[in-house]
Amino acid sequence: MSDIFNLNGRCALVTGGSRGIGAAIAELFTRNGAKLMVLHYNDDANADSLRVRLAREGHDLACLNCDVADEAAVAQATDEVQRRLGQVDIVVNCAGIGGDKRFEDISVADWDRMLGVHLRGTFLVTRAFFPDMMKRQWGRVINIASQLAYKGAPGLAHYCAAKAGIVGFTRALSYEGAPHNVMVNAIAPGPVETDLLMGLSDDWRAMKQAQLPVGRFGRVDEIAPTALLLASEAGAFYCGQTLSPNGGDVML
Template identity: 80%
Template sequence: MDEIFSVRGRRALVTGGSRGIGAAICELFARHGARLAVFHFNDDANAAKLEKKMSVAGYKLHSFNCDVADESAVSTAVAEVRSLLGGMDIVVNCAGIGGDKPFSEISVSDWDRMLNVHLRGTFLVTHAFFSDMVDQRWGRVINIASQLAYKGAPGLAHYCAAKAGIVGFTRALSYEGAPHNVMVNAIAPGPVETDLLMGLSDDWRAMKQAQLPIGRFGRVEEIAPTALLLASEAGAFYCGQTLSPNGGDVML
C-alpha cells in the first residue's frame, strides 16, 4: 500500500454509502485502513449486503438508516456514530436522488425534496462534525456534486440547481476549514452506471451517452479513487476544488 494514499485509522462517514458510488468509496477506504460508518435511507437490504461483503474481506462497517434531509434523524444518527467511533475525520456527502421531468412538470414538493436531500443533507451532516474537525485540526469534507452543476441538462433543473449549490457551498466552506487543516473539496462525476442513472428515462440516457467523448458511462470504481485522493495526505493541497471525472462531458 502506498502510504501517501493511506487513511489508516481515520474515521470516515459516507452518506448514501449502501450502494453505487458511496459503496465503492467505502470499499476503497476500507482497503486503505479507514474505520467506516454509512448513512442510508430505507436501504437495509443493500446495507446488509455491503456489511457482509466487507466482513468477508475482513473489514467492519457500521450502517445507520438516516434521511439526511431530516434534522432530527441526522442528530440521532450522529449520536450513534459518536458512541461507536468517538467522532469523525472524513465526511463524504454522497446521498442523492434523481429523476428527470420537464421544468413545467416539476412540483414544489419535487423541487424541495431534491434540494433537501442534496443540499440541506450536505449541510446538516457536515455541520454535525465540522467543529470537531476544526478543534482537532484535521479533517476532510468531500461533497459529491455533478458535472451537470456546470453544464446543466434538460429535465433536471432541480437536480442541477442542487448540485451547483453544493459546488458553491464547497468553495465557501473551504475558506473556513483550511486555516485549521480541514480541507473541503468536491467531486463532480459524469454519468455513472448506478441506480440513479438507470432511473432516468431511456431517451435521456441515450442522449447523454451520445454526448460523451469517451463513448460510455463511467463505473463507480472509476470515481472512488478521486475520493481517496482527497481524503488522504496526497490531497492535502486541494482546497475548495471540484474534481470532475466525467468522461469528457465537461472540460474545465
C-alpha cells in the same frame, strides 16, 4: 510514496453509502485502513450486502438508516456515529436522489425533496462534524456534486440547481476550514452506471451517452479513487476544488 493514500487511524462517514458511488467509496476507504460507518435511507438490503461483503475480507462496517434531509434524524444519527466511531475525521456527502422531469412538471414538493436530500443534507451532515474537525485541526469534507452543476441538462433543473449549490457551498466552506487543516472539496462525476442513472428515462440516457467523448458511462470504481485522493495526505493541498471524473462531458 506508497503510504500517502493510507487511511489507517482515520474514521470516516459516508452518506448514501449503501450502493452506487457511495458504496464504492466506502469499500475503497475500508480497504485502505479507515474505520467506517455508512448512512443510508431505507436501503437495508444493499447496506447488509455491503457489510457482509466487507466482513468476508475481515473489515467491520457499521450501517445506519437516516434521512439526511431531516434535521432531527441527522442529530440522532450523529450521536450514534460518534458513539461507534469516537470521532469523525472524514465526511463524504454522497446521499442523492434522481428523476428527470420537465420544468413545468416539477412540483414544489419535487423541488424541496431534491434540494433537501442533496443540498440541505450536505449542510446538515457537514454541520454535525465540522466543528470537531476544526478543534482537532484535521479533517476532510468531500461533497459529491455533478458535472451537471456546470453544464445543466434538460429535465433536470432541480437536480442541477442542487448540485450547483453543493459546488458553491464547497468553495465557501473551504475558506473557513483550510486555516485549521480541514480541507473541503467536491467531486463532480459524469454519468455513472448507478441505480440513479438507470432511473432516468431511456431517451435521456441515450442522449447523454451520445454526448460523451469516451462513448460510454463511467463505473463507480472509476470515481471512488478521486475520493481516496481527497481524503488522504496525498490530497492535502486541494482546497475548495471540484474534481471532475466525467469522461470528457465537461472540460474545465
